Structures are given as C-alpha cells and as structure tokens.
Amino acid sequence: MQDELAMLGNGAHALAIQILGNRDDAADAVHDAFARVLARPQAWDRKHGPLRPWFLRIVRNRCIDLLRRRRPAGGLVEELAATGPGPDAVLEALQRDRRLERALADLTPEQREIIVLRDYLDLAYAEIAAVLDVAPGTVMSRLHRARLALRKRMEQENDQ
Amino acid sequence: MINEHGGVTRAAHVGEQLSGYLDGELTQQQRQRVRLHLEECAECAHLLEELTALRARTGESDLSGLGADRWRENMNEPGVALSRGLGWLLLIGAGVMIGAIGVFKFLTDPGLGAGWKILVSAFYLGWLGLFISVLRQRLIERRSDPYKDVEI
Numbered sequence: 001m002q003d004e005l006a007m008l009g010n011g012a013h014a015l016a017i018q019i020l021g022n023r024d025d026a027a028d029a030v031h032d033a034f035a036r037v038l039a040r041p042q043a044w045d046r047k048h049g050p051l052r053p054w055f056l057r058i059v060r061n062r063c064i065d066l067l068r069r070r071r072p073a074g075g076l077v078e079e080l081a082a083t084g085p086g087p088d089a090v091l092e093a094l095q096r097d098r099r100l101e102r103a104l105a106d107l108t109p110e111q112r113e114i115i116v117l118r119d120y121l122d123l124a125y126a127e128i129a130a131v132l133d134v135a136p137g138t139v140m141s142r143l144h145r146a147r148l149a150l151r152k153r154m155e156q157e158n159d160q
Numbered sequence: 161m162i163n164e165h166g167g168v169t170r171a172a173h174v175g176e177q178l179s180g181y182l183d184g185e186l187t188q189q190q191r192q193r194v195r196l197h198l199e200e201c202a203e204c205a206h207l208l209e210e211l212t213a214l215r216a217r218t219g220e221s222d223l224s225g226l227g228a229d230r231w232r233e234n235m236n237e238p239g240v241a242l243s244r245g246l247g248w249l250l251l252i253g254a255g256v257m258i259g260a261i262g263v264f265k266f267l268t269d270p271g272l273g274a275g276w277k278i279l280v281s282a283f284y285l286g287w288l289g290l291f292i293s294v295l296r297q298r299l300i301e302r303r304s305d306p307y308k309d310v311e312i
Contacts, residue, residue: 002232003232005231006229006231006232008231009224009226009230009231009232010224010226010231011224013224013226014223014224017223017224018223027226030231031234034231034234096217096221097221097222097223100217100218100221100223101221101223104223115218116218116223118183118215119214119215119218119219120218120219120221120223122219124185125180125183125185140176140177140179140180140185141176143176143179143183144175144176144178144179144180145176147179147211147214147215150214150218151210151211151214154214
C-alpha cells in the first residue's frame, strides 16, 4: 500500500496546492493524509473502489481543515511571482507551467480543483464526484465552466 | 436551432456536453448529437480544439514540482518510524507499570479496610466496564464504515 500511496503523492500535492494556494501547506496536508492512512491502512477496502479517489478525498478534507484553521499568508500568484524565470534553454517548459499556474491561481478554488482532478490527474467523472462529494451529474457542467474560465485566463496570459 | 439570419443561435450549442465529448463521458446518443453539431458549427469545433489543447497542456505540466521519490522516502524514513514506535512503547509500558504498582499498593495497604477496598475497586471496575463497552461499540461501528477516514 505504501508504494501505491507514494505514486499518488505528487498528484495529491498538485491538488492540495490548488486548494490551499501554498506549496508548503499543501505538502503538510499530503503528509497528514499519508500519516492518517498509514496509521489505519485497514480503513481502505479495495471492494469499495480504487485507492486514488479515496485518498484524494482524504487529502482534500485535510486541506479544508487547514483552510478552516488558517488562511494562507500569500496566494499562489504571489508565491509564483517570487519564483523568477531562469535561463531560457532550460526553462521553456517551466515558464509554460508557470503561465498555467498563474492562470489557475486566478480561478476559484472549486474551478482549480476540478481541473486538476480531471485534466492533471485524469480521474473519471464518477471518481471526481466521489472526491468532491457531489452528484455525478454536476461534474460535467462544473468542469466545463472551469475550463472556459481557464481558457479565457490563458488567453490573457498569452497576450502579456 | 437556426436564427432568422440563418446562423446557429447560442442555445443550439452543445455547451457542457463539449467537455463530456472531449473526456469520453457521453452516451452514444449524446456523442452522436455533439459530433453532428461539430460538423456544422465552426465555433464549437474551434472551442473543442482549444479545450483539447488546454487539457493536454494541463496534463503535461508539473504542478507539484516535487520529486516523485519524495513521498516514498518520507514514508519509509527509518527515523520517523523508529521514534514513533519507541514513543508508543515507552508510553504504553510506563502506563502499564504505573497502573500495576498503583493497584498493588492499594490492595496491600494495611491502613484500608476490606470494605473500602471492595467499594473503590467496584467504582473503578464499573468505569472500566463502561469504557470497554463504549470502545467495543465504536470499533464495531468503524468496522462497518468503509469511508471512516473521510470527513468533511
């Protein structure tokens, strides 16, 4: 189970970043989720579905707990703005990622998390519904609105 | 839906089903409807191209920025596991010893009569019985809940 969880670490971290807007808080949330799951691995029953959506839902809940306790000091945009671009040859892909991250940072948390769940983590709609605890029918409309918002924001990023 | 100018009105667009089409989440009938619409609507076809590119771009990005081994290393960090195990061992071991010494002192105390000893023992055994009963009930409940770790 540890190996399966380790494979989910980066994806869970990406989701947590989009919810919390802060990389360190996001890493804390993922570590917390790992600790909880590893303390009681029997809590997950393979019969009830794949590990990934179940674990992502735990990570999301840890993020919500963290948000309730403290608001992030600086948003992702500020954090990313502090990460200046490096030499072009190495960092073309990185700059592309930064533009995407800045565009994502301008969306609402709900829009960010559904885009990460579908387009980054490649979850099926039913799995996304399980992670977000929403009706499966609402996933498509929420995702479409989020994509349109991201597309608009990316156009602005590319114009800059 | 064709408007009076011969163009496709906004209401006729497939809307959110475009995302469902892109993700392969539509029924066969819905897919067919969207496909037919895309053949006639350049606006939606263009939007689909853009959303496809955006999805690919998001999928190829590295939004975490952390090495893939970080989480495995963290979970397998021997210092963490050792200190946690040692901590539990000391806590439980010391608790059991303190409890045993307390019970022994209490039972062998010549200053207390048998009546008091029975009364105090009954009081604490009563608490212990209630604790075990509640604990057992909780354990049974947790065993039947597949998502016990999932809290909102």
